Amino acid sequence: MWNQTLAALLRLGVRTGRMELTFADGSTRVFGPGGPPETSVTLHDPDLPRKLLxxxxxxxxxxxxxxxxxxRGDDVRSFLTFALRNARGRKLPPPLPQALAAWKQAKSWAIWNHIGVARRNVAHHYDISPRLYDLFLGETKQYTCAYFRRPEMTLEEAQAAKMAHIGGKLLLRPGMRVLDIGCGFGTLALDLARDHGVEVTGITLSEVQLQEARRRARDAGLEGQVQFRLQDYRSVTETYDRVVSVGMMEHVGLPHLRTYxxxxxxxxxxxxxxxxxxIGRWSPPDTISPWFNKYIFPGAYCPTISEAMRAVERTGMILSDLEVWRGHYERTLQExxxxxxxxxxRVLQLQDDRFVRMWRYYLQSAEMxxxxxxxVIHQLQLAKARGTVPMTRDYLYPARNS
Incomplete structure (x- = not known):
C-alpha cells in the first residue's frame, strides 16, 4: 500500500526532471517529463515509503x-536539486497552508536555547576531533561563508577577503577593544588583532574550539593582544568598542533574538x-530541516531579515548597513x-562510514x-549613534577611490 501511495503522490507532484525509483521488492517506476535534473533512487528498506510519506x-x-x-553514482546533489525544484511553488489546498505555517511558527518559538542547552548543542557539532576540521576547512580554518570577491579566488583567498571586509566594516582603530561572539577556532580574532592593532576577546561554548584558538594565539605570539574564553554571550559584562559575530546568530534561536x-x-x-x-532567508519565516536539527545543528534557526529587525528595532540601535551575499556560501560548501x-x-581514521555519509549529505544539502x-547570508552593521558610520560605502573600497 505504501509503495502505491508514494508512487501516486510522485506522479502528481513531479513537474520537472526525471526520477527512476526502485522499491525494495525490485519494482521500478519512472516519474517526471524528463530532462535535467535526473536522479535514480533505490530503496532497500520495505518500510521506507511509509517513513518518507x-x-x-x-x-x-x-x-x-x-x-x-x-x-546512482552517489549523486546527492542531483537528487536534492530534483527534490527542491519540484517542491518549489507547490500549493496546498486550504486550510493546510495556514495550519502548516502555524505549526512552523510554534516549532520555531519552542527552541529555548538557555545556557545549558546552548552548550550541549554547540558540543554536538563542534566538539568533534579538531583534526576533522583541518581536513576540509583549509589553512584559515574558518567554518563560515567565504567572500569570493573574484571568481578565481581560492578558498583561502576568499576567507581572507571576508575577514578584511568585516574589519573594514567595523571601522577599527589601534587600541580598540573588540568582542568576537562565537569566535570559532580564533582565526578572525587573530586576524583583526594582527592587521588592525586591536585587542580582541573571543568567546565560544566549544571546548575543542577554545583549546585550538588558544594554541593558535600562542603560536602567533598574540597572547597579550587576544584572549579566548569558554563563555556564553549572555554572561559577558565588560564594555567593548566593537562587537563582531560571524556564523553564530543561527544558534541563538528565535525566542532569544531580542535578548541577543x-x-x-x-x-x-x-x-x-x-x-x-x-545565515538568513529571503522567504517568509520557516523552520530548519528536521534532519539538520537532529544530526547537525540542534537548536538552530535561520531568521528572516524581518525577524532580525524586529529584535534590533527594540534595542535603539541603527541599521547602518545591510548586505546580502548570494552565491558565496554554495561555492564555500563546494570547496x-x-x-x-x-x-x-584520513577522515575514516577518525570517523566511521556512517559519519562520512552523514557529513557528505550535510555539506551537499546545505549547498543546495x-x-x-x-x-542567503545577511550582514548587519549596527551603530548606536547616527554619525558613527560614514554616509557612503566608499570607506570600504579606498583603492577604487584613489
Missing part, C-alpha cells in the same frame, strides 16, 4: 546515512559598532566537500539550500 526530510537523510537508500541584540547593544558605548553575519572527499582515507533553496 510521514517525515520526508528526516527519513531521507537517515536512510541515506544508514545505506537503506542509495543514489539587546546584549550586543548593552556591551557597546554610544560610539560602538557591531557587525553581525549570519569544503572537495577537500573532504580528497581526504576520505543556498543554490536552490531560500537561504
Amino acid at each position: 510521514l517525515r520526508p526530510d528526516l527519513a531521507m537523510g537517515e536512510a541515506y546515512m544508514d545505506g537503506r537508500l542509495t543514489l 541584540f539587546q546584549k550586543v547593544a548593552d556591551l557597546m558605548p554610544q560610539e560602538g559598532v557591531a557587525l553581525i553575519h549570519y 569544503w566537500l572537495k577537500r573532504f572527499d580528497a581526504n576520505l582515507d 539550500g543556498f543554490a536552490e533553496g531560500r537561504l
Whole structure:
C-alpha cells in the first residue's frame, strides 16, 4: 500500500526532471517529463515509503546515512536539486497552508536555547576531533561563508577577503577593544588583532574550539593582544568598542533574538559598532530541516531579515548597513566537500562510514539550500549613534577611490 501511495503522490507532484525509483521488492517506476535534473533512487528498506510519506526530510537523510537508500553514482546533489525544484511553488489546498505555517511558527518559538542547552548543542557539532576540521576547512580554518570577491579566488583567498571586509566594516582603530561572539577556532580574532592593532576577546561554548584558538594565539605570539574564553554571550559584562559575530546568530534561536541584540547593544558605548553575519532567508519565516536539527545543528534557526529587525528595532540601535551575499556560501560548501572527499582515507581514521555519509549529505544539502533553496547570508552593521558610520560605502573600497 505504501509503495502505491508514494508512487501516486510522485506522479502528481513531479513537474520537472526525471526520477527512476526502485522499491525494495525490485519494482521500478519512472516519474517526471524528463530532462535535467535526473536522479535514480533505490530503496532497500520495505518500510521506507511509509517513513518518507510521514517525515520526508528526516527519513531521507537517515536512510541515506544508514545505506537503506542509495543514489546512482552517489549523486546527492542531483537528487536534492530534483527534490527542491519540484517542491518549489507547490500549493496546498486550504486550510493546510495556514495550519502548516502555524505549526512552523510554534516549532520555531519552542527552541529555548538557555545556557545549558546552548552548550550541549554547540558540543554536538563542534566538539568533534579538531583534526576533522583541518581536513576540509583549509589553512584559515574558518567554518563560515567565504567572500569570493573574484571568481578565481581560492578558498583561502576568499576567507581572507571576508575577514578584511568585516574589519573594514567595523571601522577599527589601534587600541580598540573588540568582542568576537562565537569566535570559532580564533582565526578572525587573530586576524583583526594582527592587521588592525586591536585587542580582541573571543568567546565560544566549544571546548575543542577554545583549546585550538588558544594554541593558535600562542603560536602567533598574540597572547597579550587576544584572549579566548569558554563563555556564553549572555554572561559577558565588560564594555567593548566593537562587537563582531560571524556564523553564530543561527544558534541563538528565535525566542532569544531580542535578548541577543539587546546584549550586543548593552556591551557597546554610544560610539560602538557591531557587525553581525549570519545565515538568513529571503522567504517568509520557516523552520530548519528536521534532519539538520537532529544530526547537525540542534537548536538552530535561520531568521528572516524581518525577524532580525524586529529584535534590533527594540534595542535603539541603527541599521547602518545591510548586505546580502548570494552565491558565496554554495561555492564555500563546494570547496569544503572537495577537500573532504580528497581526504576520505584520513577522515575514516577518525570517523566511521556512517559519519562520512552523514557529513557528505550535510555539506551537499546545505549547498543546495543556498543554490536552490531560500537561504542567503545577511550582514548587519549596527551603530548606536547616527554619525558613527560614514554616509557612503566608499570607506570600504579606498583603492577604487584613489
